[in-house]
Amino acid sequence: MTLLRTNGLSKRYRRAPVLDGLDLEVSEGSVFGLIGPNGAGKTTTIKILMNILRATAGRAEVLGVDSRQLGPETLARIGYVSENQELPDWMTVKSFLAYLKPFYPAWDDARAADLVRQFDLPRDRKLRQLSRGMWMKAAFVASLAYRPKLLVLDEPFSGLDPLIREDLIHGILDSAGETTMLISSHDLAEIESFASHIGYLDRGRLQFSEEMTSLTTRFREIELTFESPAPLPDDRHWPSHWLRPEAMPAVVRFVETRFDPERTAREIRNLFHNVRHVSVNPMPLRAIFVTIARAKAAAA
Numbered sequence: 001m002t003l004l005r006t007n008g009l010s011k012r013y014r015r016a017p018v019l020d021g022l023d024l025e026v027s028e029g030s031v032f033g034l035i036g037p038n039g040a041g042k043t044t045t046i047k048i049l050m051n052i053l054r055a056t057a058g059r060a061e062v063l064g065v066d067s068r069q070l071g072p073e074t075l076a077r078i079g080y081v082s083e084n085q086e087l088p089d090w091m092t093v094k095s096f097l098a099y100l101k102p103f104y105p106a107w108d109d110a111r112a113a114d115l116v117r118q119f120d121l122p123r124d125r126k127l128r129q130l131s132r133g134m135w136m137k138a139a140f141v142a143s144l145a146y147r148p149k150l151l152v153l154d155e156p157f158s159g160l161d162p163l164i165r166e167d168l169i170h171g172i173l174d175s176a177g178e179t180t181m182l183i184s185s186h187d188l189a190e191i192e193s194f195a196s197h198i199g200y201l202d203r204g205r206l207q208f209s210e211e212m213t214s215l216t217t218r219f220r221e222i223e224l225t226f227e228s229p230a231p232l233p234d235d236r237h238w239p240s241h242w243l244r245p246e247a248m249p250a251v252v253r254f255v256e257t258r259f260d261p262e263r264t265a266r267e268i269r270n271l272f273h274n275v276r277h278v279s280v281n282p283m284p285l286r287a288i289f290v291t292i293a294r295a296k297a298a299a300a
Contacts, residue, residue: 001028003150003180004049009058010204011044018044020204021058026182026197031172033191033212034184035285036201037293042184043082045201046154049182050080063150076104079143079179081136082154089128093121093138097145104146112145118174119167133164140171144179151175153183157190165190192285200289202296212285219288220259223279224252224272239267243295255283255291 004026011019019041026032034042047053049060051070060067065074088096093116101107116123119137122130127138136156143151151172157165165187172181173194185191191198192212199209208215222242229249238245246253252272256264259280268278283291 002026003028003063004032004182005061006045006049007059009045009048009060010056011041011048011053012056018204019048019055019058022201022204022206024199024206024209026180028180029177030196031176031181031183031194032197032199033195034182034199034201035186035188035191035289040201041204042201043154046082046152046182046184050078050152072103076106076146077149079146079148079151080154081139081143081152081156083136083156083158084154085139087127087135087139087142090126092124092126093130093141094123096127096138097142100142100145107146111147112141115141115144115171118171133160136160136164136168137171140168144171144175147175148179151179151181153181153185155185156183157185157187169194188286188289189284198285200292202293207292207296215288216282216285218257218259219283219291220256220264221281221283221287222254222256222264222268223281224268224275225277225279226250226252226272226274227276228274237271243291257291 002025004024006022006024009019009022009024010017022041022045024045034045036042044053048055049062049067051067054068062070063074063077088099091099097112097116101109119141121134121137121141127135130138140156156168160168169190176194183191183195195212197210198212198215200207227250241256241258243255243257265278268275
């Protein structure tokens with residue numbers, strides 16, 4: 001079942017396009033990481049889905065409802081945390097959670113209390129007196145206490161120290177399974193540790209969307225070692241799915257984006273005839289992101 005869907009979603013600010021015909025789907029039970037360079041349209045997408053912004057064209061659906069028609073019943077099943085989210089900072093943590101409870105029929109007092117203890121939140125301290133990390137923890141508790149069907153996170157780890165990030169990730173993992181998640185973040189190492197799916201957004205268009213295991217399986221850094229110097233082949237013969245080629249005396253490196261042991265080995269043999277050693281190395285999500293971003297910039 002698809003919980004989030006956009007079709008031909010576009011957003012312009014005067015003449016500047018931010019989203020350009022975005023088609024996106026997030027399936028139930030997934031933890032979907034939305035990544036991309038600054039200005040790619042990630043936050044704009046989330047704000048349209050949450051009915052904070054209106055699209056210029058296209059359609060967005062959340063839990064089967066047009067995002068422009070989100071009402072109390074649907075919103076009570078959605079959690080939303082943003083790095084720029086405002087909270088009533090004059091309230092204490094305890095009074096803030098008590099204030100929210102009547103708005104959410106599924107509010108779970110035991111769950112809220114467990115999260116407060118897990119995050120070590122000071123219940124009697126005012127929100128304005130909290131550190132940024134504690135403030136984000138309070139926002140997470142407020143969004144997880146009613147066990148939402150969908151949790152939307154916009155840059156939740158921005159500016160936080162590693163210990164706070166680890167605490168928040170544990171809170172997210174505890175909710176995985178019962179809650180579908182869409183998360184936009186620049187902290188790719190953190191996303192890699194728990195995301196089940198990845199979507200890459202660039203210049204307002206979704207470049208790809210796939211399972212994390214598929215993505216990390218098909219990207220490999222290849223290093224070829226030769227007995228003697230070997231120049232790069234002519235560009236006409238260089239496979240388009242081999243990115244970021246580098247040539248040094250007796251060494252050639254590139255990123256294979258469609259790695260298959262047999263096919264990749266065959267393509268290497270067809271282009272190079274004196275390879276002494278082939279090294280195949282997996283790539284973390286950050287390295288994959290940099291490879292894609294640089295390839296897009298070079299092609300622009």
